[in-house]
Amino acid sequence: MDARQLDYFLAVVEHGGFTRAADALQLAQPSLSQAIRALERDLGAKLFQRAGRGVVLTSAGEALVAPARRVALDLIAAREAVASVVGLVAGRVDLVVQPAAVDAAGELTARFRLRHPAVTVRLIEPRRPPYLTRDLREGDAQLGLSYLPVAESKGLVVEPLREVEVVVVLPPGAHRPGEPMAVDELAGVPLVVGAPGTAWRELTDGLFTEAGITPTIAVESTFREAITPLITSGGLAALVPAALAPDDAVIRPLSPPVRRTLALLRRPGVLPPAAEAFLHTAKLHLQGREELRDKPPSPSLRPGVPPW
Structure with a gap:
């Protein structure tokens, strides 16, 4: 099992079928099917079963989704860590947003992009109850934006903003x-x-x-x-x-x-550089904390404009 196979697996999950996943990956469908079969042989279990024109997850496939998403985020963090050492501008932030906090998400992302124009930000909505917290725990996103209280947030780090x-x-x-x-x-x-x-x-x-x-x-x-x-x-x-x-x-x-x-939530542990920079920008903008204003951004995320 390798990271490429997990990426292919998650693409099929996200797009609900091999044809759409292959198109999104810009990959020939036989190559995608072969990679998934190899992953199934490696794991000793079927991951998908046919359902009409698409596929649905088997119980084994459902069990693989959360670990695969965590691996994907860990790989992003690893790439960003290397980029920070060699001085490259890189990174991506995945932010899951409660509907009531959409305006705040846009405001924070705009501020973040002024400082870090080379970083990609992906704003996503919660997939299913319990909203936001499951997405964070299963690796769909590095950060979550919501008004408190948040259902089932025990074990997550809560960063109050305003x-x-x-x-x-x-x-x-x-x-x-x-x-x-x-x-x-x-x-x-x-x-x-x-x-x-x-x-x-x-x-x-x-x-x-x-x-x-x-x-x-x-x-x-x-x-x-x-x-x-x-x-x-x-x-x-x-x-x-x-x-x-x-x-x-x-x-x-x-x-x-x-x-x-209004708060940002995350899993315990060290954030990838891009996500850490987003959290820093959010605190700077919404809390107005003077001690943050002199703190430089991550070396891998050079601002495109001077700090405001």
Whole structure:
């Protein structure tokens, strides 16, 4: 078993079939099939079985996915470590992002790219519950961006970045815009909330539990983009970070005020140079920590412009 075979295996998993995987790898399909058969012989187990025009994982294949992804990330880290020694500009950051934190992810990535224009950043959405934490543990990404709390984060390193205010967002025409509002005033109000397992849902459930109220959930969504039309045209309400509130909705602060922390999460251990530089940039930008401003970036990640 070698790294090339694992790359091919993961390509078939990602694309759901040999033809699409071969196209993505720019490889002849017979060569890909031969490599997978060799991997199966080496492991002594079938990894895929036919399903219509595609393939699905066997139980042995499912068991291989997480270790293969970790190997792929370790190889990226190894290449970046060598690049830092020989002075090359190299690297890639894989960042899994909760839907509520998409705007912050764009903001941080833009800042990072100003400093490190040769580094590739891959922004991905969580694959399945428990959102984000499983993707980090299974090696889909080096970093995860989310508002806290995050389900099943035990054992992960949490790097707080900044606190944000949570507000009540109501449909246009609602009464008393700008006036503080208690959570219990939302009893019986139809809400749009995040899907179970998301940080957005954890926030909503936690606030209603503290208030001793059962929320009236009208829509569950993993899509941040659905918030605006569901509120402005659908007549629903939501509890969201202030930055996500639609411009034409009625916004009311919570009483007492509620704030949540935006954080980067990662597995324990040393990060690859590119991921470490991303974490450094995020802290510098969002925390405004003076002691970070004089710290130079990783030698393998020479900034394309002077520090701001």
